[in-house]
Amino acid sequence: MSGKDNGRGADAPPGGSSPAPGGSSLTDALREAERILATAGIATPRADAELLAGHLMGLGRAEVRAAEILGRAAPANLMDLVDERARRIPLQHLTGRAPFRGVDLAVGPGVFVPRPETESVAQVAIDEANRLVAAGRQPLVVDLCTGSGAIALAVAAEVPAARVHAVEVDPLAHAWAERNAREHARSPVTLHLADARSALAELDGQVDVVVSNPPYVPPDAVPVDPEVRDHDPRIALYGGGVDGLDVPRGVVLAAARLLAPGGLLVMEHADVQAEAVRRLATASGAFTEVSTRADLGGRDRMVVARRASEVPSTPTDPVTAVDRDVRGCAAPDDPDVAHSPS
Numbered sequence: 001m002s003g004k005d006n007g008r009g010a011d012a013p014p015g016g017s018s019p020a021p022g023g024s025s026l027t028d029a030l031r032e033a034e035r036i037l038a039t040a041g042i043a044t045p046r047a048d049a050e051l052l053a054g055h056l057m058g059l060g061r062a063e064v065r066a067a068e069i070l071g072r073a074a075p076a077n078l079m080d081l082v083d084e085r086a087r088r089i090p091l092q093h094l095t096g097r098a099p100f101r102g103v104d105l106a107v108g109p110g111v112f113v114p115r116p117e118t119e120s121v122a123q124v125a126i127d128e129a130n131r132l133v134a135a136g137r138q139p140l141v142v143d144l145c146t147g148s149g150a151i152a153l154a155v156a157a158e159v160p161a162a163r164v165h166a167v168e169v170d171p172l173a174h175a176w177a178e179r180n181a182r183e184h185a186r187s188p189v190t191l192h193l194a195d196a197r198s199a200l201a202e203l204d205g206q207v208d209v210v211v212s213n214p215p216y217v218p219p220d221a222v223p224v225d226p227e228v229r230d231h232d233p234r235i236a237l238y239g240g241g242v243d244g245l246d247v248p249r250g251v252v253l254a255a256a257r258l259l260a261p262g263g264l265l266v267m268e269h270a271d272v273q274a275e276a277v278r279r280l281a282t283a284s285g286a287f288t289e290v291s292t293r294a295d296l297g298g299r300d301r302m303v304v305a306r307r308a309s310e311v312p313s314t315p316t317d318p319v320t321a322v323d324r325d326v327r328g329c330a331a332p333d334d335p336d337v338a339h340s341p342s
């Protein structure tokens with residue numbers, strides 16, 4: 001049966017669902033939801049079905065499974081949400097929430113959905129902040145390009161002694177970050193609506209950790225997944241310039257300005273960009289110990305560098321110094337870039 005002749009309208013999802021029969025069991029509804037989502041190309045159909053049911057029932061996934069065993073009925077409207085998910089609306093837009101490390105974030109249209117891979121980036125910043133706390137310091141941490149506030153709020157939650165600032169240029173995303181900061185007011189973060197490249201001049205030379213997951217997708221690497229291509233804001237995906245690294249270059253220069261000598265920069269990138277990003281950090285002349293680190297999946301996904309104490313009087317501008325090298329580093333059809341950030 002085609003999407004058009006199933007009586008559910010031209011935009012019905014592939015494998016279209018039947019309306020939830022009144023009183024259908026949770027087990028039957030989840031089985032049907034899984035079938036529909038698999039047909040629609042969702043990579044984790046069972047998990048998505050359980051999470052949608054859990055969202056409607058106010059339960060976690062383990063509790064949904066327990067509810068199945070107890071023979072509970074499917075929640076009303078489950079199939080409506082399944083249909084939306086089959087149209088590749090992001091799961092997190094349907095539930096309105098995204099977990100990031102221990103923080104439960106509000107997300108929706110207008111803000112980038114935080115990715116699990118970025119948790120590894122946050123880990124490096126948290127480890128460094130904790131190291132400073134153990135040495136008797138109260139670390140100053142800045143999250144550039146904060147989006148929902150994910151990294152900043154995770155640092156604030158996990159390193160309560162840290163003072164945390166977060167910068168976001170897009171008013172819509174900033175509004176989501178404000179909402180999340182209000183929801184997690186016990187882990188305070190100071191938010192700034194500003195361009196990361198010029199923000200926080202008042203903190204120049206004082207910051208201990210600059211952490212960032214900036215946009216870095218090249219202009220010709222259109223994301224494959226509809227959830228990313230059609231729902232993550234363009235400003236959150238595309239980094240600018242032919243290589244997607246204009247904003248990351250600006251973040252590196254901002255970190256060189258903000259960090260105190262010995263301060264740490266950690267910034268996410270696509271794995272194909274590892275060498276180019278190392279080169280632009282090195283070319284700035286402001287960093288030592290420039291290295292690439294892997295995420296939990298073992299892929300090169302972040303640059304880590306320490307602010308040098310001595311900086312050349314005329315540091316090399318990384319925009320021009322490495323432009324030739326990073327061009328073409330991210331092939332348009334590279335799957336890592338096509339799905340990124342994260």
Ligand SMILES: C[S@@+](CC[C@H](N)C(=O)[O-])C[C@H]1O[C@@H](n2cnc3c(N)ncnc32)[C@H](O)[C@@H]1O
Nearest residue numbers: 112114145146147169170195196213215236341
């Ligand atoms: C890939 S998203 C990451 C969001 C968040 N850090 C996370 O990991 O979920 C990049 C974010 O950077 C913001 N952004 C883009 N250009 C920026 C700039 N020049 N200054 C500050 N924020 C910027 C986007 O609006 C978006 O929210």
